[in-house]
Amino acid sequence: MTLNDKDFKIDVTSEIGNLRALLIHSPDSGLGKVVPSKAQDWLFEDIVHLDTLRKKEYDYYVKLLLYFLDPDKIKGKLKQLGKDRSFYKPDNKNFHASTKVIELQTLLSDILEETDIRKKLVASVCAIEGCNYRLQLKLIDTPPIELAKIFISGSLNDDEMIFAPIPNLIFSRDLGIAVNNHILLNKPAKKARFRESLLVRYIFFNHPLFVKFRDNILEIPETVQHFLRPGEDTDTKTTLEGGDVMMVSPQHLIIGCSERTSTSGADEAIKLLFENDMVKKVTVVKIPHKRDYMHIDTVFTQVKRDMWVVLHSLAVADKPVKEEGPANWFADKKLKEKPEIVQFRQGKRPKTFDNIEHLLSDISKKDFGSEGDTKFIYSGNNTFPYDAREQWTDSCNLLALKEGVVLGYDRNDKTVEAFKQNGFTIIKVDELLQKFENNELDPQSLTDTLILMPSAELSRARGGFHCMSMPLWREAVV
Incomplete structure (x- = not known):
């Protein structure tokens, strides 16, 4: 069955506009085959219990997304879906x-x-x-549905693994990013994600759903004579992952330089974006190369046009030292542990920001026209040690289904308190779904709501719902 929709489009101009379409990957059997000795090589922090992760956690995510984006698929089916998981399985009729x-x-x-x-x-x-x-010939003759499962899980069957799984595929944000009506494909930093990147390239360039947008798909090139670079130093490689890219407004993109995205990757992306006149300004935010942060969306995400959730300890770092040219702005090794922020604007001199909060306030005021002070909700309610503990379990990694309606993990208690103090309604996803099912609430009527998602197993993978989503279409923020 070929997925197609004549009304589908790629159009993302913000992080908070009403979500209309997104790309996800439901947890596959490969997650249940991650072993402790290889977990770090496969970029997983821990091993997970697959059945719990699916039935008691991720399935709620799919139900909620369908209620907001495609309610005809889900309405009236909650009791049935509690007993039958075939609804969630892409290889099932x-x-x-x-x-x-x-x-x-x-x-x-x-x-x-x-x-x-x-x-x-x-x-x-x-x-x-x-x-x-011989294995290559065998795979060519494998039926497409089974072959797709093999490519993702690494297993020919329940008993025979032929290569490593790609458990990070559930973090679909990292595969690419929609920039207005273009797709900017990623360039992963780690070999464990090369197969993911390859599969996604084939999908975007060959699937009928994206045929109208084929000319709008951009790939990050390598630097000239990259093959002559010495060693495998991540800092010198051209890498870019979607967790480090935020489309914050129609003419403004943020790129993070982090453990997974290099300054070379940011440079090449800026060239592509400006050459294709996709945006007018790109802000580069360099954060420490630490596993604690990994991508900028583990440090901050947008909640409303005048509100952000952030890790306070990283958001108020000292002002960076100015250098010349895009490639050299972040060369000073002494500043390695401090965020550095430079905004590149077409036809203008680069602009620097003292810290992350100043940047986010500037976006709220200039890009969205917000009046008054920009509001910040802090990880762990800015209380030691909960700020760092809850950031580690993705308190700052929230997905906005619409402006002011965001998904987060139920384990980050102090961050939840901070949302309450800022006037948000807090509701658990199972209670919310039941209200939708009973016609007690309409998804589109929700405002200023934090939806709490179960997280005992999902949080072990070190990624929140911002990571587990690749928005392809959002309505414009007006």
Whole structure:
């Protein structure tokens, strides 16, 4: 079954506009095959209990997304779905197959129906994974639905693994980012994510859903003669991951330089964006290269046009020292532990910001026209040691379904207190879904609400709902 929708479009101009379509990947069997000895190599912080993660956590996420984005698929089905998981499985005939809550595995299965694409993609995957020729021929002859599962899980069947799983595929944000009506594809920092990047490139360039946008898909190039660079130093490689990219307003993009995105990657992205006249300004935010942060969306995300959730200890760092030119702004090793912020504007001199809060206030006022002071909700309510503890479990990594309606983990108690103090309604997702089902509430009527999602297993993977979403279409903020 080919997923298609003539009304679908790519159009993202903010982090908070009403969400209309996004790309996700539901937890697959590969997550249940991560072993402690390889967890860090595969970029997973811990091993998870797969059934709990699926049934008691991620399934709630899918239900909630469908109620907001594609209610015809879910309305009146809550009791039934509690007993039957086939609704969530992309390889099952009862799968929801939404063209608003789009499952990556379905798109992969669709393109593998084409013999030519299947042969090319099998050859590419086998080259990355070092497969022998006979296995390559076997994979070419594998039915598309099964082949998609193999590519993602790394397993031929329940008993035979042929290469590593790609458990980070649930963090679909990192695969790319919609910038207005373009897609900027990622360039991952770690080898463990190379297969993800390859699969997503094939999907965006070959799936009928994106055929109208093929000319609007941009790939980050390597620097000239990159193959002559010495060693494997991450700082010198050209890398960019979606967790470090935020489309904050129609003409303004933020790029983070972090553990996973290099200054070279930011440079190449800026060139692409300006050459294609996609935005007028790009702000580069360099944060410490620490596992504590990893991407900028683990440090701050937007809640409303005049409100952000942030880690206070990192948001108020000292002013950076100015250097010349995009590639050299962040060269001073002495400033390694302090955020540095430079805004590049077409035809104008670069501009610096003292700290993250000053940048976010500037965005709220200049990009959104907000009056008065910008409000900040702090991780752990800015109380030691809960600020760092709760940031580690993604208190700052929230997904806005619409302005002021955000999803977060239920474990970050002090951050929840901070939301309450700022006038937000707090509700658990199971209670909210029941109210939707009973027609006691309408998803579109919600305002200033923090929806708490179960998180015992999901939080072990070190990523929140901002990480687990790749918005493809948001309504404009007016």
